[in-house]
Amino acid sequence: MRLKVAAFTALAACFWLPHVSAGVNIGATRVVYQSKEKEANLAVANSGEDGVPYLVQSWVSDFTHPEQSADAFIITPPLFRLDAKGQNILRIIATDTQGLPKDKESLFLLNVKAIPAKSKEQQNQNVLQIALKTSIKLFYRPDGLQGSLTDAVNTLEWRAQGGKLSVHNPSGFNVVVSELLINDKAAKNIPEVLVPGSTVNTAIALNSSDSLVLSYINEYGSTVKASPATLR
Structure with a gap:
């Protein structure tokens, strides 16, 4: 049995590194959500080196309890197919932040999980497909927070x-x-x-x-x- 691993690579916010591993790559290592903005964005790309599409699922969870989803945010699209060499933009939207502090940042985790499809060569083989998840920090910064x-x-x-x-x-x-x-x-x-x-x-x-x-x-x-x- 062959083991297929889709590798995640954390990339800098403004560019894609030219030498990335096969699999799904995200375009930042953290997201700062300014409360005065309607949304924050995160780029996701399929490097295409393995030639297969991925099913990508994204959600926000509590930082101290990662197993608990955070109802204060939604991500759209929450689930989508990402073809080889394809890119998409995740839109993080604050929907219920009334209970969050107004005088300090709140910290969450933004999670991206990718499940690879079988390639044509693997259709008739016993292949273990592994879904890997990457999590980056999501900072919710209230408007009017003083300083830097x-x-x-x-x-x-x-x-x-x-x-x-x-x-x-x-x-x-x-x-x-x-x-x-x-x-x-x-x-x-x-x-x-x-x-x-x-x-x-x-x-x-x-x-x-x-x-x-x-x-x-x-x-x-x-x-x-x-x-x-x-x-x-």
Whole structure:
């Protein structure tokens, strides 16, 4: 039995990489939904290298409970056929956001699942078809939220609390952590996201003289190194 795997590749928001794997590719690593807009869009393409169409299904789920769908959004089309070399645009539409905070971002997951069809050569063969799912972050940003993501990173409050690292995010923005260097060494067990208003207490030993440098993911999916943090 041959194993067929459709590979997903996370691409930059504004262009398609020329060397992609066979399968379905999405056009961004994250989506920022501005509440003042009627919708947000995400490009989906079939690289066509394997020559088969895919059945593509998309939906939004809760970030902390990925198994739960988010009723605040719909995606259209939710289910469609994507032929080889074909492209389509997913439209993410906010339908029920009254219960979402007005003073901070809300974080969700945008999920895309693709099921490959059998190629002509596989019609009479025993082939295991695997549906793969990719999930990217969906940020819902309320209108009037003050500041920027860069401002949010600069206002993070780092402390040596009882000899352990503690960080507080007083802003209304989600800060996605790429890496934290403590004295030029990568710290482990750092949360993936510092959510608005949260305080994270870690088991990481820290002295007031230690140097901290945070690298975070910006709105376009790029890694940015922040200025050295100051302990408070």
